[in-house]
Amino acid sequence: MTKVLVTGGSGKMGQVIIQDLLANGYEVVSTDRKAAKSTDGFEFIAADVTDPDEAVRVMEGCDKVIHMAAIPNPLIASEWEVLRVNTMSNWAVLEAAEKHGIYNIVMASSINAIGAAFSRNRVPRPYFPLDEQQGTLCQDSYAMSKWYGEIMADTFIRRNPGKMQIASMRFHWLGHKDEQLERKKAGGTNLTNPMRRNAMDFWGYSDIEESAAACRLAIEKEWDGHEAFFINATDTFLEVPTEEAIAMAYPEAEIRTPLPGFTSAISPAKAKRILGWEQQHSWRDL
Numbered sequence: 001m002t003k004v005l006v007t008g009g010s011g012k013m014g015q016v017i018i019q020d021l022l023a024n025g026y027e028v029v030s031t032d033r034k035a036a037k038s039t040d041g042f043e044f045i046a047a048d049v050t051d052p053d054e055a056v057r058v059m060e061g062c063d064k065v066i067h068m069a070a071i072p073n074p075l076i077a078s079e080w081e082v083l084r085v086n087t088m089s090n091w092a093v094l095e096a097a098e099k100h101g102i103y104n105i106v107m108a109s110s111i112n113a114i115g116a117a118f119s120r121n122r123v124p125r126p127y128f129p130l131d132e133q134q135g136t137l138c139q140d141s142y143a144m145s146k147w148y149g150e151i152m153a154d155t156f157i158r159r160n161p162g163k164m165q166i167a168s169m170r171f172h173w174l175g176h177k178d179e180q181l182e183r184k185k186a187g188g189t190n191l192t193n194p195m196r197r198n199a200m201d202f203w204g205y206s207d208i209e210e211s212a213a214a215c216r217l218a219i220e221k222e223w224d225g226h227e228a229f230f231i232n233a234t235d236t237f238l239e240v241p242t243e244e245a246i247a248m249a250y251p252e253a254e255i256r257t258p259l260p261g262f263t264s265a266i267s268p269a270k271a272k273r274i275l276g277w278e279q280q281h282s283w284r285d286l
Contacts (some may be wrong), residue, residue, distance in 0.1 A: 003060040004219065007049050007093060008069030010036040013108070013174055013208065017066055018042055031058040034067065050088040054248045055096035063161040064104040064219045067093045070145070074118050079141035079199040086145030088135045091099035094156045094166075103160065107153060109228060111266065115139055115243040117201040128246050130202060132170075132228050146170075147274040151224040167218035167275075168228040171211055172204040172266070180205070180283040183237070187229040189243035191239045199249035202265045203236035207281045217275040233279045 004021055008014040009030025021028050028042035035044050047054040051068050059065065071077050072085045090107065097105055098128075110116075113121045114130070115137035123137045136147045153166040175183065188197050194203065214231050238241055242259040259265065262284075272278045 001025070001027045002064060003029060003062045004064045004066060005029045005031065007031050007058075007065070007089070008108070009042075009044070010034055011068060011072070013171070013212070014068045016208050016212040017068065017107060017215050018207070020112070020216055021066075022178055023098045024216060026216075027059065029062055029255075037121070049092055050085055051184050052092040054098055055089075055092040059093075059096045059100050059102065062102060064106075065093065065097050065102055066078050066106040066219065067213050068108045069093075070108055071142075074140055074142040086142070086147050090145075090149040090152050094152055097143050098160065098164075103164040104167070104219050105153075106147055107171060109150055109170045110143075110146045111170050111172045111202070111230065111232070112140075112143040112242040113138075113150060113170055115143050115226070118142050119200055123200055125253045127256045128250070128265050129257055129259060129263075130172065130230070130265060131267045132230065132270055145232075150226070150228055156173055156238060157226045162224065164225075165223060166226040167215075168226065169211070169215060169218065169231075170228055170230045172206040172230075172232040173201070174206050174208040174211055176208050177286060179208070181286045184286060187239075191282045192235070193240060194245035195249050199245075203238045203242075203245060204232045204264055205237045205283065206232050207279055210277075210279045210281060214271060214275060214277045215240050215252055217277050221275050223274060227270070227274060229275065230266050230268050230270055231271055231277075232264060232266050233282060234264050234268060235282050235284065236264055238262065238284060
């Protein structure tokens with residue numbers, strides 16, 4: 001049975017990933033600084049994976065790694081601490097995997113890797129839909145920590161040519177269906193005015209259960225090297241047509257591919273092509 005280490009396993013996303021892996025026949029080891037309320041069905045090891053020795057210790061005997069341990073936004077810690085924790089844990093996990101000969105790794109990146117919701121100023125965009133070819137315009141430490149993680153992934157691929165496979169999962173706001181419903185009920189003008197909602201998040205979202213399945217697919221599919229994937233819904237969290245919203249918020253941007261109706265301004269096409277993943281659920285159906 002394939003054994004998968006999930007770092008940050010006690011966190012919101014980590015817990016959902018663990019349940020998805022268990023439901024699909026994987027053996028799971030979870031690591032975090034504190035245990036989840038329930039550890040039924042899997043092994044838990046307390047550790048801080050910003051420490052490279054701890055990262056090596058918890059990875060013993062594992063076959064694949066899904067690395068979710070991180071400070072999830074720059075609002076709950078100083079920018080310096082966010083950068084330190086996220087960057088150091090990324091390097092420690094990648095280095096530990098290399099030492100163990102574990103060459104199949106999934107890493108938590110973010111839409112913010114290109115500069116998004118936590119930017120101090122509006123970030124202009126050359127075109128929509130956003131895709132993985134657009135570079136970063138980071139303005140905050142959280143965004144930088146995610147971009148650095150992707151640069152590190154490229155580094156370890158160069159160190160292990162033809163061996164290592166890494167997926168950087170650019171998640172958006174990750175919500176359970178009850179959270180999406182709550183957001184829908186409280187939406188008000190946030191759903192009808194693109195400028196009232198933070199236009200720098202491109203009005204996107206991700207269903208957490210479906211995004212967890214994307215992580216599993218990323219350890220099941222095969223490719224050579226490092227790939228970043230936008231993991232988000234195929235629609236926006238707006239009740240304004242997407243092209244109208246873009247014209248209001250990003251008048252300088254070219255619309256390269258038509259975005260009819262409420263089509264997402266962020267393209268998940270690469271995830272569909274390589275992973276066979278596309279979010280099926282919409283908040284509109286709740």
